[in-house]
Amino acid sequence: xxxxxxxxxxxxxxxxxxxxxxxxxxxxxxxxxxxxxxxxxxxxxxxxxxxxxxxxxxxxxxxxxxxxxxxxxxxxxxxxxxxxxxxxxxxxxxxxxxxxxxxxxxxxxxxxxxxxxxxxxxxxxxxxxxxxxxxxxxxxxxxxxxxxxxxxxxxxxxxxxxxxxxxxxxxxxxxxxxxxxxxxxxxxxxxxxxxxxxxxxxxxxxxxxxxxxxxxxxxxxxxxxxxxxxxxxxxxxxxxxxxxxxxxxxxxxxxxxxxxxxxxxxxxxxxxxxxxxxxxxxxxxxxxxxxxxxxxxxxxxxxxxxxxxxxxxxxxxxxxxxxxxxxxxxxxxxxxxxxxxxxxxxxxxxxxxxxxxxxxxxxxxxxxxxxxxxxxxxxxxxxxxxxxxxxxxxxxxxxx
Ligand code: HEM
Numbered sequence: 001x002x003x004x005x006x007x008x009x010x011x012x013x014x015x016x017x018x019x020x021x022x023x024x025x026x027x028x029x030x031x032x033x034x035x036x037x038x039x040x041x042x043x044x045x046x047x048x049x050x051x052x053x054x055x056x057x058x059x060x061x062x063x064x065x066x067x068x069x070x071x072x073x074x075x076x077x078x079x080x081x082x083x084x085x086x087x088x089x090x091x092x093x094x095x096x097x098x099x100x101x102x103x104x105x106x107x108x109x110x111x112x113x114x115x116x117x118x119x120x121x122x123x124x125x126x127x128x129x130x131x132x133x134x135x136x137x138x139x140x141x142x143x144x145x146x147x148x149x150x151x152x153x154x155x156x157x158x159x160x161x162x163x164x165x166x167x168x169x170x171x172x173x174x175x176x177x178x179x180x181x182x183x184x185x186x187x188x189x190x191x192x193x194x195x196x197x198x199x200x201x202x203x204x205x206x207x208x209x210x211x212x213x214x215x216x217x218x219x220x221x222x223x224x225x226x227x228x229x230x231x232x233x234x235x236x237x238x239x240x241x242x243x244x245x246x247x248x249x250x251x252x253x254x255x256x257x258x259x260x261x262x263x264x265x266x267x268x269x270x271x272x273x274x275x276x277x278x279x280x281x282x283x284x285x286x287x288x289x290x291x292x293x294x295x296x297x298x299x300x301x302x303x304x305x306x307x308x309x310x311x312x313x314x315x316x317x318x319x320x321x322x323x324x325x326x327x328x329x330x331x332x333x334x335x336x337x338x339x340x341x342x343x344x345x346x347x348x349x350x351x352x353x354x355x356x357x358x359x360x361x362x363x364x365x366x367x368x369x370x371x372x373x374x375x376x377x378x379x380x381x382x383x384x385x386x387x388x389x390x391x392x393x394x395x396x397x398x399x400x
């Protein structure tokens with residue numbers, strides 16, 4: 001993965017919390033948002049795909065195939081508000097990958113760098129996503145247009161190992177597997193080893209198992225009767241790891257179709273602008289107290305730059321973890337002692353909160369302002385007493 005200027009693990013956690021909480025478990029439908037934003041791609045002219053986040057605009061927004069997906073886009077909007085430097089296009093695509101992982105599936109190769117369009121000028125025409133009522137030829141028409149082959153079509157169809165159909169959204173009903181919140185190869189084992197017959201009901205033609213609890217779409221059962229598709233169903237049913245490997249490759253490609261080169265899964269790590277990467281590294285070294293590494297790149301990096309997602313500079317990072325030598329070095333470089341992060345905390349707030357007496361003294365001696373209050377209205381003396389750091393409280397009192 002390219003080295004973005006924000007903490008991808010923290011972003012992952014935000015996404016997971018937005019999708020899985022006491023009100024919802026939206027892993028499968030988040031995958032569907034991502035795949036529907038990607039699956040409009042046409043390799044003949046490069047139109048469609050995740051770049052642009054065009055599903056926010058008409059006509060894509062109202063494509064019948066995207067029924068109900070706005071709910072997840074709104075759930076993810078909270079993440080976007082916290083990470084405005086990450087595009088919505090990236091957040092939707094990444095959310096699908098994160099969901100696959102936290103449901104037990106493989107890690108998907110992923111790079112950031114998609115952009116959000118300002119309007120719907122690049123919106124693809126509706127009707128590019130697959131119609132579940134059709135068969136093998138239709139699957140080939142839709143997925144070959146995107147640059148996929150038979151093996152990749154089968155691997156991607158395995159996405160139906162999670163989630164379920166909802167009559168109000170698609171006219172189909174029910175889950176594909178017994179554990180629709182777990183990403184495994186049971187879609188293929190069930191597809192292969194169950195007797196699927198047309199369900200007797202007044203809805204769309206779909207297939208049901210003997211207990212009438214599971215379902216398959218016409219496009220799912222088409223994988224069984226087609227000579228080009230079936231061998232892959234058999235391979236994936238026989239070996240989950242093979243499915244995971246081939247699904248991850250196909251899904252990573254799907255998410256990057258139509259995107260610039262630096263977003264492609266095989267793009268070099270660190271393909272984001274060189275300077276941004278160095279500044280990020282500098283803060284990382286500060287966080288780990290690696291003074292040797294800090295000194296090595298200080299000449300080339302903007303040592304003062306604050307992380308966009310948190311407003312924290314290298315001094316915040318060193319002080320937080322109590323790295324004495326790194327703090328002293330950064331003070332010497334002239335970092336802003338009173339810079340406040342997005343929570344209003346200065347480096348001194350961090351040092352005091354976590355009981356780092358010597359680092360607190362270094363900052364105070366260098367002239368850090370102990371009167372500054374953070375967004376919670378607390379100056380460092382209040383934090384020292386709240387956390388019971390009497391020694392630090394005395395050091396602060398001696399300075400103010
Ligand atoms: C092969 C052609 C495909 C067709 C015809 C198709 C069709 C459908 C339909 C009709 C639904 C039910 C929607 C609803 O009623 O809520 C659905 C759900 C779903 N699809 Fe597909 N799909 C296809 C490919 C894919 C791919 C490539 C993926 C991802 C790799 C995927 C992932 C999902 C997921 C996770 C759900 C469940 C959503 C939920 O639980 O709300 N599908 N699909």
